[in-house]
Amino acid sequence: MGDTTIVGKRLPMVDSPAKVTGRGLYADDLTLPGMLVGKILRSPHPHARIRRIDTSRAEAVAGVAAVVTGSEFPNRYGILPIGHDETAFALDKVRYIGDSVAGVAAESEDIAERALELIAVDYELLPAYFDPIASMQAEQHFIHDDKSHNIEKEYHHHFGNVEEGFAQADCIRQDTFYCAEVTHAAMEPHATLADFREGQITAWSSTQVPYYLQRTLANVLELPMEKVRVIKPLIGGGFGGKSEVVPLEVQAAVLARKAGRPVKITYTREEVFYAHRGRPLQIIELKTGVTRAGKITAVEARMIQDGGAYCGYGPVTILYSGQLLGAMYDIRNMKFDGYRVLTNKPACGAMRGHGTVNARFAFESHLDILAHEIGMDPAELRFRNLLQPPCLTVNELRVTSYGYPECLRRVVQRSRWQEKKGKLPYGRGIGIAGSHYVSGAANPIIRSALPHTTVRLELQADGTVHLYTGAAEIGQGSDTMQVQVVAEELGIGVGRIRLVAADTAQTPVDLGSYSSRVTFMAGNACLEAARKLKKQVFDAVARLWDVPAESLRAREEKIFLNRDLQRSIRFEDAVALLLNGKGSLSVEGSYAPPEEARGGKYKGAGVGPSPSYSYSAQVAEVTVDVETGQVKVERVTVAHDCGRAINPMTVEGQIQGSISMGLGQALQEEMVWNRGRLMNPSLLEYKSPSTLESPEIDTILVESIDPEGPYGAKEAGEGSLAAVIPAVANAIYDAVGVRITSLPITPEKVLRALREKENQAGSKTRGETR
Amino acid sequence: MEKERIRLHINGKPHDLEVASNKLLLDVVREDLRLTGTKRGCDDSSCGCCTVLVDGVPMLSCVMLAVSYQGPEITTIEGLARGDELDALQEGFCVEGGAQCGYCTPGIILVAKALLARTPRPTQQDMAEALAGNLCRCTGYTQIYASIEHAVRKLQSLPTEKVVASG
Numbered sequence: 001m002g003d004t005t006i007v008g009k010r011l012p013m014v015d016s017p018a019k020v021t022g023r024g025l026y027a028d029d030l031t032l033p034g035m036l037v038g039k040i041l042r043s044p045h046p047h048a049r050i051r052r053i054d055t056s057r058a059e060a061v062a063g064v065a066a067v068v069t070g071s072e073f074p075n076r077y078g079i080l081p082i083g084h085d086e087t088a089f090a091l092d093k094v095r096y097i098g099d100s101v102a103g104v105a106a107e108s109e110d111i112a113e114r115a116l117e118l119i120a121v122d123y124e125l126l127p128a129y130f131d132p133i134a135s136m137q138a139e140q141h142f143i144h145d146d147k148s149h150n151i152e153k154e155y156h157h158h159f160g161n162v163e164e165g166f167a168q169a170d171c172i173r174q175d176t177f178y179c180a181e182v183t184h185a186a187m188e189p190h191a192t193l194a195d196f197r198e199g200q201i202t203a204w205s206s207t208q209v210p211y212y213l214q215r216t217l218a219n220v221l222e223l224p225m226e227k228v229r230v231i232k233p234l235i236g237g238g239f240g241g242k243s244e245v246v247p248l249e250v251q252a253a254v255l256a257r258k259a260g261r262p263v264k265i266t267y268t269r270e271e272v273f274y275a276h277r278g279r280p281l282q283i284i285e286l287k288t289g290v291t292r293a294g295k296i297t298a299v300e301a302r303m304i305q306d307g308g309a310y311c312g313y314g315p316v317t318i319l320y321s322g323q324l325l326g327a328m329y330d331i332r333n334m335k336f337d338g339y340r341v342l343t344n345k346p347a348c349g350a351m352r353g354h355g356t357v358n359a360r361f362a363f364e365s366h367l368d369i370l371a372h373e374i375g376m377d378p379a380e381l382r383f384r385n386l387l388q389p390p391c392l393t394v395n396e397l398r399v400t401s402y403g404y405p406e407c408l409r410r411v412v413q414r415s416r417w418q419e420k421k422g423k424l425p426y427g428r429g430i431g432i433a434g435s436h437y438v439s440g441a442a443n444p445i446i447r448s449a450l451p452h453t454t455v456r457l458e459l460q461a462d463g464t465v466h467l468y469t470g471a472a473e474i475g476q477g478s479d480t481m482q483v484q485v486v487a488e489e490l491g492i493g494v495g496r497i498r499l500v501a502a503d504t505a506q507t508p509v510d511l512g513s514y515s516s517r518v519t520f521m522a523g524n525a526c527l528e529a530a531r532k533l534k535k536q537v538f539d540a541v542a543r544l545w546d547v548p549a550e551s552l553r554a555r556e557e558k559i560f561l562n563r564d565l566q567r568s569i570r571f572e573d574a575v576a577l578l579l580n581g582k583g584s585l586s587v588e589g590s591y592a593p594p595e596e597a598r599g600g601k602y603k604g605a606g607v608g609p610s611p612s613y614s615y616s617a618q619v620a621e622v623t624v625d626v627e628t629g630q631v632k633v634e635r636v637t638v639a640h641d642c643g644r645a646i647n648p649m650t651v652e653g654q655i656q657g658s659i660s661m662g663l664g665q666a667l668q669e670e671m672v673w674n675r676g677r678l679m680n681p682s683l684l685e686y687k688s689p690s691t692l693e694s695p696e697i698d699t700i701l702v703e704s705i706d707p708e709g710p711y712g713a714k715e716a717g718e719g720s721l722a723a724v725i726p727a728v729a730n731a732i733y734d735a736v737g738v739r740i741t742s743l744p745i746t747p748e749k750v751l752r753a754l755r756e757k758e759n760q761a762g763s764k765t766r767g768e769t770r
Numbered sequence: 771m772e773k774e775r776i777r778l779h780i781n782g783k784p785h786d787l788e789v790a791s792n793k794l795l796l797d798v799v800r801e802d803l804r805l806t807g808t809k810r811g812c813d814d815s816s817c818g819c820c821t822v823l824v825d826g827v828p829m830l831s832c833v834m835l836a837v838s839y840q841g842p843e844i845t846t847i848e849g850l851a852r853g854d855e856l857d858a859l860q861e862g863f864c865v866e867g868g869a870q871c872g873y874c875t876p877g878i879i880l881v882a883k884a885l886l887a888r889t890p891r892p893t894q895q896d897m898a899e900a901l902a903g904n905l906c907r908c909t910g911y912t913q914i915y916a917s918i919e920h921a922v923r924k925l926q927s928l929p930t931e932k933v934v935a936s937g
Binding site: 010013016017018019021022023024025028184185186189236237238266268269474475476650660661683684688691692694 | 816
């Protein structure tokens with residue numbers, strides 16, 4: 001492992017020149033001759049039946065090429081096979097303010113907007129549900145007729161025996177945590193350009209999941225898969241917000257089909273906020289027991305997620321919340337009741353750290369509370385509950401590589417935890433927490449025996465290697481990762497590889513950029529393909545030199561004889577030898593998770609299993625202004641177990657980006673709703689972190705070398721998000737002795753807690769409150 | 771809306787155009803001139819993705835009427851590289867990872883360009899203050915600072931290979 005020349009190097013991302021010069025094209029940068037602008041008519045009501053729609057006046061406007069309503073393309077779709085509850089436009093009901101009622105394609109945006117104003121819709125208003133608890137008690141007017149009491153899905157898991165577990169505990173805590181709804185706020189607004197001609201639809205779209213979009217368009221347009229082509233241009237950030245089909249993708253396609261001309265829809269920033277699919281509001285009732293020796297004996301959680309008006313990834317989100325309590329610490333008794341509830345607000349979905357983040361905030365806060373109650377250092381409490389991998393957790397998740405203890409050791413050391421914990425002056429504090437994430441879901445969204453990813457390498461006569469991959473680069477560096485793996489294995493420079501990616505007409509199926517799956521899965525497929533190609537190159541050279549192929553090695557654009565490094569042949573000469581007059585040669589590599597990593601057989605067991613898990617430990621240091629309640633994060637120290645850093649620069653970038661997003665959720669981000677209307681649908685008011693709110697992040701990479709990852713690699717893009725939130729909450733407790741269990745931790749909440757503490761304690765001094 | 775004949779000076783060249791008098795500079799640059807490196811990230815001057823330089827000063831083209839900017843020299847991200855030779859900042863953003871998804875990158879590079887013109891050796895606080903109006907959702911800004919520092923070292927003829935503490 002130590003002698004790699006390209007894997008492990010801080011190489012620039014292969015697409016960075018295009019990005020820094022402005023030459024790179026994103027979906028909204030594309031145009032086609034005769035292209036129309038698409039705009040959407042949105043519901044002004046949170047819940048209403050559509051009695052009648054009259055589009056005739058809109059159709060009569062000069063410059064309007066097509067108007068589409070729900071009945072014309074009524075096929076239902078949704079990312080999960082069990083959740084097909086969306087249509088291109090509302091069929092009979094609207095379910096949130098902003099729901100799509102009709103679409104117009106016109107020569108210009110002005111004309112399209114004028115036409116939208118001329119569409120007459122007759123609504124019958126229905127009672128609307130905005131609060132998940134109230135929504136669960138509904139007896140009629142359900143948001144979807146087949147979902148009684150507006151419960152999308154509920155799961156009840158019990159592993160081990162929590163009653164026995166709690167009986168063994170010396171200290172039991174029961175607390176309720178509240179997490180506000182947050183959203184991705186990727187810098188690029190969603191955009192889709194669709195073109196229908198000769199019976200085929202082509203969509204250039206800001207998607208993380210070209211293959212699922214291809215399937216959905218085939219379904220809605222009633223076309224065979226081969227008549228649907230999805231091309232992913234550069235993507236300006238996804239974070240999960242583009243990991244299921246977003247309405248405009250279907251709408252651009254149906255408008256293009258009806259108009260017979262290309263149609264582009266680009267969301268306004270306000271539309272992006274309403275498109276949402278972000279992290280749901282979540283209420284977590286958590287009960288945890290520990291012994292005096294710090295051993296966790298039982299965990300019981302009841303969680304409610306406010307999923308909004310459509311299913312989306314909902315059942316997966318609530319399952320991740322429960323299931324991934326399991327793969328971090330050694331917990332033998334675990335009970336989980338999870339409810340995914342529908343309300344009349346935009347649908348939630350997958351957001352970086354999908355499902356695990358809010359649960360991790362609650363659990364890691366709880367560990368801090370329990371540590372203080374039993375008088376143990378919170379870092380030590382974590383050390384006392386480590387898994388002993390390789391192992392199966394109580395809920396049958398297979399854990400192999402486990403760098404978490406090393407991560408803990410490194411952040412404790414680097415942050416000088418022992419010198420600071422409980423010893424900083426009042427108003428300053430330090431907190432620790434951990435988190436983890438899957439390196440790809442072990443089970444596909446749509447059950448299938450196909451590999452999760454396939455890549456093809458095509459060796460050209462001039463020694464160029466064309467890499468065809470369906471994996472979706474969204475800014476995380478996956479294109480670069482794949483090129484580095486292939487280059488390393490073949491011993492060639494990255495410049496020799498030409499990448500063709502994420503075009504369903506050219507590239508084999510990859511399931512997409514979600515669940516942090518690309519490095520592990522596409523990386524392994526690249527590795528397999530490159531090894532096959534290398535074998536053929538080596539066989540040709542071995543015949544030439546009359547040596548065993550095993551005695552050869554490839555590096556620095558040459559093939560060497562292992563025992564005689566003076567003897568070598570240039571890569572392109574070896575290629576000429578291999579091709580022997582042929583024009584090119586192709587090999588394939590693919591990846592599917594091993595059977596033993598795919599989880600148990602119980603209901604809901606499919607979510608949570610992964611071929612491997614990443615781990616992260618973090619220490620946050622904060623200053624709390626006791627006059628204003630303002631929390632300033634001074635510094636975050638993070639150690640992330642990424643298995644192996646194929647590109648340490650991009651891995652560090654992923655970790656730092658995760659922490660930035662986590663800090664936003666911890667302290668300042670929140671979607672504020674008022675009867676179904678978003679009060680802060682702009683980037684200025686939503687307040688994702690700017691430079692001025694972003695602390696120094698000290699980033700440590702822990703390389704546990706996963707036994708099955710490509711060069712030992714596993715995920716790096718999501719696992720570090722969650723820990724920073726409880727690390728900050730725990731640091732606030734250390735600083736001023738108040739426990740905030742509600743996100744975001746605003747100055748108002750901190751001040752209120754400080755006042756309550758003062759009221760309870762009279763005029764206690766700091767020493768007594770600690 | 772009435773169209774007006776205007777002349778804009780963009781990236782060192784005059785451009786004669788006929789545009790609606792209410793058309794934003796952002797839309798003229800992207801649609802009429804096909805310089806799509808200038809990005810639209812919001813609609814209300816809150817993200818910084820549409821930043822251009824007007825006589826060297828960073829301004830948000832999503833809140834500027836094109837007809838009002840006929841005099842000054844306007845620089846977009848496309849105006850930075852000379853042929854294939856990248857500007858030091860562009861190089862920095864490649865080699866230090868300052869561009870992940872790349873969508874905020876043009877605006878951030880242009881703001882950094884203006885910063886280095888007035889403060890050739892900025893502190894991290896200088897950089898943070900200059901970039902306070904440019905949101906990036908990918909990086910957490912750490913590698914953006916490293917990218918700008920790379921450019922500073924290159925422009926000051928200091929060694930650009932920095933020792934990386936990691937692992």
